[in-house]
Amino acid sequence: MIDKIRIIGIDPGSRCTGFGVIDSDGIRHHYVTSGYINIKGDELPDRLGFIFNEVGKIISQWQPLTMGIEQVFVNKNVDSALKLGQARGAAICAGINAQLEVGEYTPRAIKKAVVGNGSADKEQIQQMMKLLLKLDFVPQSDEADGLAIALCHANHMHVKTLGIVSKVRGGRWR
Protein backbone atom coordinates (compact mmCIF):
# COMPACT_ATOMS: atom_id res chain seq x y z
CA MET A 1 0.00 0.00 0.00
CA ILE A 2 1.57 3.27 -1.05
CA ASP A 3 0.79 6.84 -0.16
CA LYS A 4 -1.24 8.98 -2.49
CA ILE A 5 0.58 11.55 -4.53
CA ARG A 6 -0.74 14.64 -6.26
CA ILE A 7 -0.11 14.77 -9.99
CA ILE A 8 -0.58 17.49 -12.58
CA GLY A 9 -1.04 16.57 -16.25
CA ILE A 10 -0.44 19.20 -18.92
CA ASP A 11 -1.67 19.18 -22.50
CA PRO A 12 0.41 21.99 -24.00
CA GLY A 13 -0.81 24.04 -26.95
CA SER A 14 0.10 27.40 -28.43
CA ARG A 15 -3.50 28.63 -28.22
CA CYS A 16 -4.95 26.61 -25.37
CA THR A 17 -3.16 24.60 -22.67
CA GLY A 18 -5.20 22.02 -20.76
CA PHE A 19 -4.43 20.81 -17.26
CA GLY A 20 -5.73 18.21 -14.84
CA VAL A 21 -4.78 17.56 -11.22
CA ILE A 22 -5.49 14.23 -9.51
CA ASP A 23 -4.57 12.46 -6.29
CA SER A 24 -3.52 8.89 -6.91
CA ASP A 25 -1.93 5.92 -5.19
CA GLY A 26 -1.33 4.44 -8.64
CA ILE A 27 -4.55 2.38 -8.52
CA ARG A 28 -7.25 4.69 -7.19
CA HIS A 29 -7.45 8.12 -8.72
CA HIS A 30 -9.30 11.10 -7.26
CA TYR A 31 -10.17 14.24 -9.17
CA VAL A 32 -8.80 17.45 -7.66
CA THR A 33 -9.20 20.14 -10.31
CA SER A 34 -8.88 20.70 -14.05
CA GLY A 35 -9.31 23.39 -16.64
CA TYR A 36 -7.75 25.07 -19.61
CA ILE A 37 -5.79 28.24 -20.17
CA ASN A 38 -6.73 30.37 -23.17
CA ILE A 39 -3.41 31.93 -23.99
CA LYS A 40 -3.40 35.72 -24.10
CA GLY A 41 -0.87 38.23 -25.42
CA ASP A 42 0.02 39.71 -28.79
CA GLU A 43 3.76 39.10 -28.82
CA LEU A 44 5.27 35.66 -28.46
CA PRO A 45 7.25 36.42 -25.26
CA ASP A 46 4.01 37.65 -23.67
CA ARG A 47 2.23 34.46 -24.70
CA LEU A 48 4.99 32.20 -23.39
CA GLY A 49 5.15 34.26 -20.21
CA PHE A 50 1.40 33.79 -19.86
CA ILE A 51 1.72 29.99 -20.07
CA PHE A 52 4.75 29.95 -17.75
CA ASN A 53 3.06 32.17 -15.16
CA GLU A 54 -0.40 30.56 -15.31
CA VAL A 55 0.96 27.01 -15.03
CA GLY A 56 3.20 28.29 -12.21
CA LYS A 57 0.14 29.70 -10.39
CA ILE A 58 -1.77 26.43 -10.76
CA ILE A 59 1.21 24.50 -9.36
CA SER A 60 1.56 26.96 -6.52
CA GLN A 61 -2.16 26.75 -5.70
CA TRP A 62 -2.60 22.97 -5.95
CA GLN A 63 0.90 21.81 -4.97
CA PRO A 64 1.35 18.73 -7.16
CA LEU A 65 4.48 16.69 -6.52
CA THR A 66 5.06 15.63 -10.09
CA MET A 67 4.09 16.58 -13.65
CA GLY A 68 3.14 14.56 -16.71
CA ILE A 69 3.20 16.12 -20.16
CA GLU A 70 2.35 14.88 -23.62
CA GLN A 71 5.27 14.04 -25.87
CA VAL A 72 4.21 15.49 -29.17
CA PHE A 73 4.90 14.45 -32.72
CA VAL A 74 3.85 17.10 -35.15
CA ASN A 75 3.21 16.14 -38.71
CA LYS A 76 1.78 19.45 -39.79
CA ASN A 77 4.11 22.27 -40.81
CA VAL A 78 7.31 23.61 -39.27
CA ASP A 79 5.61 26.80 -38.16
CA SER A 80 3.09 24.98 -35.97
CA ALA A 81 5.87 22.67 -34.68
CA LEU A 82 7.88 25.71 -33.59
CA LYS A 83 4.85 27.29 -31.87
CA LEU A 84 3.94 24.08 -30.11
CA GLY A 85 7.56 23.54 -29.08
CA GLN A 86 7.69 26.98 -27.49
CA ALA A 87 4.44 26.41 -25.60
CA ARG A 88 5.68 23.03 -24.36
CA GLY A 89 9.00 24.59 -23.35
CA ALA A 90 7.19 27.22 -21.28
CA ALA A 91 4.92 24.66 -19.57
CA ILE A 92 7.84 22.33 -18.76
CA CYS A 93 9.87 25.24 -17.36
CA ALA A 94 6.99 26.16 -15.06
CA GLY A 95 7.21 22.62 -13.64
CA ILE A 96 10.99 22.74 -13.38
CA ASN A 97 10.84 26.16 -11.72
CA ALA A 98 8.63 24.59 -9.03
CA GLN A 99 11.09 21.68 -8.65
CA LEU A 100 8.66 19.11 -10.03
CA GLU A 101 9.96 16.08 -11.84
CA VAL A 102 8.49 15.96 -15.33
CA GLY A 103 7.54 12.76 -17.16
CA GLU A 104 6.73 12.64 -20.87
CA TYR A 105 4.24 10.27 -22.48
CA THR A 106 3.36 9.68 -26.11
CA PRO A 107 -0.25 10.35 -27.17
CA ARG A 108 -0.58 6.62 -27.82
CA ALA A 109 0.61 5.67 -24.31
CA ILE A 110 -1.82 8.19 -22.79
CA LYS A 111 -4.80 6.90 -24.78
CA LYS A 112 -3.86 3.31 -24.03
CA ALA A 113 -3.57 4.09 -20.30
CA VAL A 114 -7.01 5.68 -20.04
CA VAL A 115 -9.15 4.13 -22.76
CA GLY A 116 -7.23 0.87 -23.33
CA ASN A 117 -6.91 1.77 -26.99
CA GLY A 118 -3.97 3.71 -28.43
CA SER A 119 -6.07 5.25 -31.17
CA ALA A 120 -9.03 6.49 -29.09
CA ASP A 121 -10.59 9.77 -30.23
CA LYS A 122 -11.01 12.99 -28.25
CA GLU A 123 -14.61 12.32 -27.32
CA GLN A 124 -13.81 8.87 -25.95
CA ILE A 125 -11.15 10.44 -23.71
CA GLN A 126 -13.60 13.07 -22.47
CA GLN A 127 -16.24 10.43 -21.65
CA MET A 128 -13.67 8.14 -20.04
CA MET A 129 -12.42 10.94 -17.79
CA LYS A 130 -16.00 11.64 -16.65
CA LEU A 131 -16.43 7.93 -15.86
CA LEU A 132 -13.06 7.15 -14.26
CA LEU A 133 -12.95 10.27 -12.11
CA LYS A 134 -16.70 10.24 -11.30
CA LEU A 135 -17.21 13.75 -12.64
CA ASP A 136 -20.66 15.32 -12.91
CA PHE A 137 -19.59 17.12 -16.09
CA VAL A 138 -17.87 16.25 -19.35
CA PRO A 139 -14.51 18.02 -19.32
CA GLN A 140 -13.54 20.23 -22.26
CA SER A 141 -11.22 18.45 -24.67
CA ASP A 142 -7.83 19.95 -23.63
CA GLU A 143 -8.88 19.67 -20.00
CA ALA A 144 -9.73 15.97 -20.50
CA ASP A 145 -6.32 15.47 -22.10
CA GLY A 146 -4.67 17.11 -19.08
CA LEU A 147 -6.50 14.69 -16.78
CA ALA A 148 -5.67 11.71 -19.02
CA ILE A 149 -1.97 12.64 -18.93
CA ALA A 150 -2.12 12.88 -15.12
CA LEU A 151 -3.69 9.40 -14.98
CA CYS A 152 -1.10 7.97 -17.34
CA HIS A 153 1.63 9.49 -15.17
CA ALA A 154 -0.06 8.00 -12.08
CA ASN A 155 0.05 4.50 -13.62
CA HIS A 156 3.66 4.97 -14.53
CA MET A 157 4.49 6.20 -11.02
CA HIS A 158 2.85 3.10 -9.60
CA VAL A 159 5.41 0.98 -11.41
CA LYS A 160 8.36 2.80 -9.91
CA THR A 161 6.73 3.46 -6.58
CA LEU A 162 9.65 3.45 -4.18
CA GLY A 163 11.42 6.49 -5.52
CA ILE A 164 8.28 8.56 -5.36
CA VAL A 165 7.19 7.50 -1.89
CA SER A 166 10.50 8.53 -0.45
CA LYS A 167 10.07 11.90 -2.14
CA VAL A 168 6.52 12.22 -0.85
CA ARG A 169 7.66 11.61 2.71
CA GLY A 170 10.20 14.36 2.23
CA GLY A 171 7.65 17.09 2.40
CA ARG A 172 5.46 18.69 -0.19
CA TRP A 173 2.63 16.22 -0.09
CA ARG A 174 -0.47 17.01 1.95
Added chain:
Amino acid sequence: MIDKIRIIGIDPGSRCTGFGVIDSDGIRHHYVTSGYINIKGDELPDRLGFIFNEVGKIISQWQPLTMGIEQVFVNKNVDSALKLGQARGAAICAGINAQLEVGEYTPRAIKKAVVGNGSADKEQIQQMMKLLLKLDFVPQSDEADGLAIALCHANHMHVKTLGIVSKVRGGRWR
Protein backbone atom coordinates in the same frame (compact mmCIF):
# COMPACT_ATOMS: atom_id res chain seq x y z
CA MET B 1 22.34 61.71 -23.58
CA ILE B 2 20.80 58.58 -22.10
CA ASP B 3 21.94 56.23 -19.37
CA LYS B 4 23.62 52.98 -20.27
CA ILE B 5 21.63 49.84 -19.92
CA ARG B 6 22.79 46.24 -19.63
CA ILE B 7 21.46 43.93 -22.31
CA ILE B 8 21.60 40.16 -22.75
CA GLY B 9 21.28 38.64 -26.21
CA ILE B 10 20.35 34.97 -26.56
CA ASP B 11 20.86 32.73 -29.57
CA PRO B 12 18.75 29.74 -28.62
CA GLY B 13 19.48 26.24 -29.87
CA SER B 14 18.55 22.73 -28.81
CA ARG B 15 22.19 21.65 -28.57
CA CYS B 16 24.01 24.90 -27.89
CA THR B 17 22.65 28.24 -26.69
CA GLY B 18 24.85 31.30 -27.17
CA PHE B 19 24.67 34.44 -25.07
CA GLY B 20 26.25 37.88 -25.02
CA VAL B 21 25.98 40.65 -22.45
CA ILE B 22 26.80 44.28 -23.28
CA ASP B 23 26.38 47.70 -21.71
CA SER B 24 25.00 50.24 -24.15
CA ASP B 25 23.58 53.72 -24.34
CA GLY B 26 22.25 52.83 -27.79
CA ILE B 27 25.30 54.32 -29.54
CA ARG B 28 28.34 53.14 -27.63
CA HIS B 29 28.46 49.46 -26.76
CA HIS B 30 30.75 47.87 -24.17
CA TYR B 31 31.43 44.17 -23.92
CA VAL B 32 30.59 42.65 -20.54
CA THR B 33 30.64 38.88 -21.02
CA SER B 34 29.66 36.18 -23.51
CA GLY B 35 29.76 32.44 -23.94
CA TYR B 36 27.75 29.42 -24.91
CA ILE B 37 25.94 26.70 -23.06
CA ASN B 38 26.42 23.14 -24.26
CA ILE B 39 23.12 21.62 -23.30
CA LYS B 40 23.33 18.55 -21.09
CA GLY B 41 20.78 15.93 -20.10
CA ASP B 42 19.36 12.76 -21.65
CA GLU B 43 15.66 13.46 -21.32
CA LEU B 44 14.02 16.51 -22.84
CA PRO B 45 12.74 17.99 -19.53
CA ASP B 46 16.30 17.76 -18.17
CA ARG B 47 17.64 19.55 -21.23
CA LEU B 48 15.03 22.31 -21.08
CA GLY B 49 15.62 22.62 -17.34
CA PHE B 50 19.32 22.96 -18.08
CA ILE B 51 18.72 25.87 -20.49
CA PHE B 52 16.19 27.52 -18.14
CA ASN B 53 18.48 27.22 -15.12
CA GLU B 54 21.74 28.17 -16.86
CA VAL B 55 20.23 31.24 -18.55
CA GLY B 56 18.66 32.08 -15.18
CA LYS B 57 22.09 31.87 -13.50
CA ILE B 58 23.69 34.11 -16.13
CA ILE B 59 20.91 36.69 -15.66
CA SER B 60 21.26 36.50 -11.91
CA GLN B 61 25.05 36.92 -12.10
CA TRP B 62 25.18 39.72 -14.67
CA GLN B 63 21.87 41.48 -13.99
CA PRO B 64 20.83 42.61 -17.46
CA LEU B 65 17.75 44.81 -17.59
CA THR B 66 16.43 43.53 -20.88
CA MET B 67 16.77 40.54 -23.23
CA GLY B 68 16.98 40.22 -27.00
CA ILE B 69 16.36 36.90 -28.71
CA GLU B 70 16.45 35.71 -32.28
CA GLN B 71 13.11 35.20 -33.96
CA VAL B 72 13.59 31.97 -35.83
CA PHE B 73 12.18 30.71 -39.06
CA VAL B 74 12.89 27.06 -39.54
CA ASN B 75 12.76 25.62 -42.98
CA LYS B 76 14.16 22.24 -42.09
CA ASN B 77 11.88 19.55 -40.71
CA VAL B 78 9.13 19.63 -38.11
CA ASP B 79 11.22 17.66 -35.64
CA SER B 80 13.99 20.27 -35.53
CA ALA B 81 11.37 23.07 -35.40
CA LEU B 82 9.82 21.45 -32.33
CA LYS B 83 13.21 21.04 -30.64
CA LEU B 84 14.24 24.59 -31.40
CA GLY B 85 10.85 25.89 -30.24
CA GLN B 86 11.25 24.14 -26.90
CA ALA B 87 14.76 25.51 -26.41
CA ARG B 88 13.55 29.02 -27.26
CA GLY B 89 10.60 28.63 -24.90
CA ALA B 90 12.95 27.68 -22.06
CA ALA B 91 15.34 30.60 -22.72
CA ILE B 92 12.49 33.13 -22.96
CA CYS B 93 10.95 31.81 -19.73
CA ALA B 94 14.27 32.29 -17.94
CA GLY B 95 14.10 35.96 -18.96
CA ILE B 96 10.45 36.27 -17.97
CA ASN B 97 11.13 34.57 -14.65
CA ALA B 98 13.72 37.31 -13.94
CA GLN B 99 11.19 40.03 -14.94
CA LEU B 100 13.14 41.05 -18.03
CA GLU B 101 11.33 42.42 -21.00
CA VAL B 102 12.08 40.31 -24.05
CA GLY B 103 12.46 41.66 -27.58
CA GLU B 104 12.54 39.47 -30.67
CA TYR B 105 14.52 40.20 -33.83
CA THR B 106 14.64 38.40 -37.15
CA PRO B 107 18.01 36.97 -38.26
CA ARG B 108 17.97 39.52 -41.08
CA ALA B 109 17.43 42.47 -38.73
CA ILE B 110 20.26 41.24 -36.49
CA LYS B 111 22.71 40.86 -39.38
CA LYS B 112 21.71 44.20 -40.79
CA ALA B 113 22.20 45.88 -37.41
CA VAL B 114 25.71 44.56 -36.87
CA VAL B 115 27.17 43.98 -40.33
CA GLY B 116 25.00 46.32 -42.36
CA ASN B 117 24.01 43.43 -44.59
CA GLY B 118 21.00 41.21 -43.97
CA SER B 119 22.62 38.19 -45.54
CA ALA B 120 26.00 38.27 -43.74
CA ASP B 121 27.52 34.88 -42.95
CA LYS B 122 28.51 33.50 -39.54
CA GLU B 123 32.18 34.35 -39.92
CA GLN B 124 31.43 37.97 -40.79
CA ILE B 125 29.38 38.27 -37.62
CA GLN B 126 32.18 36.77 -35.53
CA GLN B 127 34.74 39.20 -37.00
CA MET B 128 32.39 42.15 -36.66
CA MET B 129 31.77 41.40 -32.99
CA LYS B 130 35.54 41.28 -32.38
CA LEU B 131 35.88 44.66 -34.09
CA LEU B 132 32.83 46.49 -32.70
CA LEU B 133 33.34 45.34 -29.11
CA LYS B 134 37.17 45.61 -29.23
CA LEU B 135 37.64 41.98 -28.21
CA ASP B 136 41.06 40.35 -28.13
CA PHE B 137 39.51 37.06 -29.30
CA VAL B 138 37.14 35.88 -32.01
CA PRO B 139 33.98 34.73 -30.26
CA GLN B 140 32.59 31.26 -31.01
CA SER B 141 29.75 31.35 -33.51
CA ASP B 142 26.72 31.03 -31.14
CA GLU B 143 28.44 33.39 -28.71
CA ALA B 144 28.94 35.94 -31.51
CA ASP B 145 25.25 35.60 -32.40
CA GLY B 146 24.32 36.24 -28.75
CA LEU B 147 26.41 39.43 -28.81
CA ALA B 148 24.97 40.47 -32.18
CA ILE B 149 21.43 40.06 -30.84
CA ALA B 150 22.33 42.17 -27.78
CA LEU B 151 23.68 44.90 -30.10
CA CYS B 152 20.58 44.77 -32.29
CA HIS B 153 18.43 45.06 -29.17
CA ALA B 154 20.59 48.01 -28.01
CA ASN B 155 19.96 49.86 -31.29
CA HIS B 156 16.27 49.16 -31.02
CA MET B 157 16.22 50.39 -27.40
CA HIS B 158 17.91 53.59 -28.51
CA VAL B 159 14.92 54.35 -30.72
CA LYS B 160 12.41 54.00 -27.90
CA THR B 161 14.67 55.42 -25.23
CA LEU B 162 12.25 57.09 -22.85
CA GLY B 163 10.47 53.98 -21.70
CA ILE B 164 13.71 52.23 -20.90
CA VAL B 165 15.35 55.10 -19.08
CA SER B 166 12.44 55.36 -16.71
CA LYS B 167 12.79 51.63 -16.05
CA VAL B 168 16.53 51.93 -15.52
CA ARG B 169 16.06 54.65 -12.96
CA GLY B 170 13.69 52.35 -11.15
CA GLY B 171 16.38 50.11 -9.82
CA ARG B 172 18.16 47.13 -11.28
CA TRP B 173 20.78 48.98 -13.26
CA ARG B 174 24.27 49.38 -11.82
